[in-house]
Amino acid sequence: MALTLAQLAAELGAELRGDGEAEISGLGTLRSATPAQLAFLANPRYRPYLEQTRAGAVLCTAEQAEACPVATLVVADPYLAFAKVSRHFDTTPEAPREIHPRAVIAPDAVIEDNVSIGPNAVIGAGARLRAGVVVMANAVVGEGVELGEQVRLYPNVTIYHGVVIGPRTIIHAGSVIGADGFGYAFSSGRWSKVAQVGAVKIGADVEIGANVTIDRGAIEDTVIGNGVILDDQVHLGHNVVVGDHTAMAGKVGVSGSSRIGSYCMIGGAVGIAGHLDICDKVVVLGMTLVSKSITEPGTYGSALPADRHDRWRRNTARFRHLDELYRRVRKLEQDARRD
Template sequence: MTRRNSPVYTLGELAECLGARLAGDAGRQIVGLATLKEAGPDRVAFLANRAYLKDLADTRAAAVLLHPQHGDACPVARLELDNPYLGYAALSRLFDPLAGREPGGVHPSAVVDPSASLGEGVEVGANAVVEAGVRLGDDVVIGPGAVVGADSVVGAGSRLHANVTVCHGVVVGARAILHSGCVIGGDGFGFAHDGAGWHKIAQLGGVVLGDDVEVGSCSSIDRGALGDTIIGNDVKIDSQVQIAHNVQIGDHSALAGCVGIAGSTRVGKHCMLGGGVGLSGHLTLCDGVQVTGMSLVTNSITEPGVYSSGTGAMKNAQWRKNAVRFKQLDDIAKRLVRLEKGRDA
């Protein structure tokens, strides 16, 4: 189905945009993107993973974006690019229904404090709240029901989707995308125990998000206890991620869904954390670390590389046997030490 007011491009225009080599009719009109299996004669498909090479021969797409090495196998027009996945990312932005929308101004039901500063082209959606002292840069979009807390700053070109909460004193950089339900700047988990009960520690810091940061839906980034929680430039955070107070994440790192990072941990630049990874508190991960899904990191990592922990799934009966053996490992190790000492004697 073609969306209402969808943009239309020719293959020639798309090739020029990508810097791709076109083999086919440059005047062919394209209204969107689709998979190799689902694309019709007005859509462009792409091939970036060899696992889908089997679908290429039968595609009905108007054209396929692919690596030159697969060009001869393509039965339709093609756009050849050395990095087709990066090209797909560029094309997806061209056909994004949110791109190029005219700003809607401030909705009558929105509440904007008179002391707030709004740049040119700002949009504030229905029932959104912009509190005192807030500064919104040019072309910022505040979605329906979103809240921007007092004295916060949102950089130019950023978009807060519906029901985002940016708490007081938070800085959001330029071109950030915050998805629905995420909370930036809620209180960190800080309590002191007196032996009988818990006493709350006021969280006096803030949160600073760099430029080009994206935060997935229902993720939480807690404000610092004293200093700020800091998320670097071009950091990508998936949905349902928890980042505790005073964490620092370096530029260009990526966190997949359900990652949890305990307080005061530092993650370097260009790091990647797979789904469900947990980082204990007060650790440091150097630049260039990749941690595979469901791993638990309890010590600092000082050398770049790929790290894993945990065990892969297996049949339950086998897992039960292995679980018993896990409990026996310490005893087995001690017996082995005794045997080796006896051999050396």
């Protein structure tokens, strides 16, 4: 589709600097965009590319617009504006609003209007699919599952029994929701499995990436709040609670019974130990190990950044003497006080 700059400015409430009749038919970066595409500048690292861009127009702030050689849509938050515009150019295919003849549906499952169910999908006994739900090929919806309006399950998603998913939630391919939590008791040289009798409850407008695993609760439910976004390969253990609008990047692992507040941002490959509490509005930097509760909002991190190999080896060798150095300094301080 094509939109004029005047139309985009009106939709975004942006100040247009340029020809309002010029049309945009796609999206691009500052470096690659053609005159028919819209680009944006949000990260200061890309500021050097602004003056050479060939884009049809650029979303940017008023200060940045002064140096832009093409038309601009001036907004306070260019990335947010870009997110809104991107929906016009979404290439996701429309799911056919039909039930494929090779789908397997339990006789007592409730299927509301305008639902799409793909080939080889399985809908278990007592499941309820609200209006507008999309279940793609090979997805499995277990017994007693409830899918809210316009939930979308991509191929090969597996939803175990008793899971409840709120409206407009999206779950990408290969994710497993409601598998047994990692609960075992050890005695007499062997492990005894603890039955996981809770479920998983997911709120509205959640987006879950590919190959995510969310375990069911051991006793109470695992709970994911409204507006949460989970990147690929995130793992949430049993009885984890995630507050509204929290975001987790790829490969985050959260151990059982930890509670994460609302509006948190958890970086890639962060590990969070079990039975911890993380308050609202916490940012955890990538590769950090969280081993105790966080009670104050702010930014936390513990991972060592990459360094030249020779310097990293020297610093690692010195780190081994840290305790010895501490004791020597401590003794010198004590001796100085006695003197």
